[in-house]
Amino acid sequence: MSVHVAPLKTYIYVFLALMFFTVLTVGVAFVNFAHHAPKGIGNVLNDAVAMSIALTKAVLVVAFFMHVKGSTKITPVVIWGTLIFMVILFVFTGADYLTRPMTTFVPVMSQ
């Protein structure tokens, strides 16, 4: 199996991009998006922005530093397969949380 090796220039660009996103992560930590969003989704927005940056960085690392870009077809299949199973774990567990009654149950003593 031949291993695709990208030019050094590519790795430098990717590294610089990762540094940029790291600085961006720190920067947006000082911004409270809750002030700029409709009531109730402010905190969600903070999380969404931070996670989007982290996800972008993860994609760069996996694609370039882990050589998934340019590898054989089976590698992306493995990556996507793993992600799908992770989504299954999150979605099914989340479905329980979203539909679970969260009120406190107080048992009533029978007479």
Added chain:
Amino acid sequence: MTSQHESAPALPEKHYLSGAWSPQDWLLTKDHKRIGILYLVGISIFFALGGLMAVLIRMELATPSGDLMPADVYNRVFTMHGVLMVFFFLIPSIPAVLGNFLLPIMIGAKDLAFPKINLLSWYIYMIGGAMTFYGLLVGGIDTGWTFYTPLSSGYATGPVLTVAVGVFIAGFSSILTGLNFIVTIHRMRAPGLTWFRLPLFVWGHYATSIIQILGTPVVAITILLVGAERLFHIGVFDPKIGGDPILFQHLFWFYSHPAVYIMILPSMGVVSEIIAAFSRKKVFGYKFVAFASIGIAVLGFLVWGHHMFTSGQSLYAGAVFSFITMLVAVPSAIKVFNWTATLYKGAIAWDTPLLYALGFIGLFTIGGLTGVMLGTLGFDLHVHDTYFVVAHFHYVMVGGAILGFLGGLHYWWPKITGKLYNEFWSKISAGIIFIGFNLTFFPQFILGYLGMPRRYHSYPEEFQVLNILSSAGASILGIGFVIPVIYLLASLANKRYAGNNPWGAVGLEWQIPSPPPTENFETPPVVTDEPYTYPQPDEKEAPVGV
């Protein structure tokens, strides 16, 4: 055994056992066959320890009062029984022993893709096992094998962390074995060995490996979080400090339900091989059986919530999990029906491996059908945490996984050792195990249905008759497990050589000497035939496929 009298077989001059025998030669070996033997020794030790715990459990339950041991000791005994049997025997049994030994040979390879990682996985397994055994020696734990929080993370006494870390470490052995198998199957198949020419044993191990790689890291992280909560009191699972105990159950069962299929899928692969060999027929609906393995592996990841119907999980989530659980029955049933159809009008040879395979089909069917009952929301509420559940999972794990393992061990023992075992005693012990197993666990279905809860060391007197039946069955089962140890070890000393192919079976492993040479094949094989091409009545000889 069909051809043992046709000629006078002898051991080959050079084989994997004829090399050097110093401890160093075994402990540093990279030969998949020797590593398989190392695993066989390891799982046998843990099976004996787990079995000893089972003896103590059944002795205690012979009388209604808790007179043999106090409740907290009983809790430790059944926990250690579960931990040792599940993580250190059932999960590695077929993949790490038979899979390690046979998978490369079955696909025409010299070894697994990563021989050093294969040896590393054995060391990891033994280190994990040693830590768990140490936990047992210093008092054991009382969390149950499920480590449910907040009991395990905040309240249980004893070396919970030690045992949890032991299980955590052993998990990496499982991941490495799965990784090795997947790469080997993808990259090292012999020329001509297409995916649909693979033995179903290999398909079963491929599906198992997917689960090992995808599921095991989740339980490893979960156990790590339990340790972190115990040590640093971060709120993950304990509601008192902001955690959620049901989250633990989600994460634990995301792995541990598919883990049942880690135990059963390789066993199904073994049964497919045995049924074909002893009915002298192609496996009926080969592709359906192969894809059913993958189907079980995938669907097995979607049903974990059926272990949590009474946990406080959302009713809506429970209903969805209940529905998907019904779907898992479909690929499982495909296998059972297709094995039965394979036997139909076959030239049946009633040798010991087939007895185990037939035992597997019967017991797994009972285990599977009671699983469908338990997957039904309403019924599960009635029998949850009763002996009905205990009986169900023992029908799947012991009736399924262990009978499959014993069937496979008897089928390939002549290949592994080059020797034939005592056929009379092997059939007797297969019968004893079948009777002992049913006598042990069938009464537990009734006990559970009547309301006897699991994990208590005492019970009302009206349950005693059924409990005595169960304890008597366990004694018979124990004898049934000891007999094979005696005649299999005795076979090593006799001079009844197996020859290359004592069963007259097809498949690459039967075309090489017994025991196999270190490099498996003198010349790389080329596969030209479909799998299981047994000669039909109008043909004379089996095509060898090489």
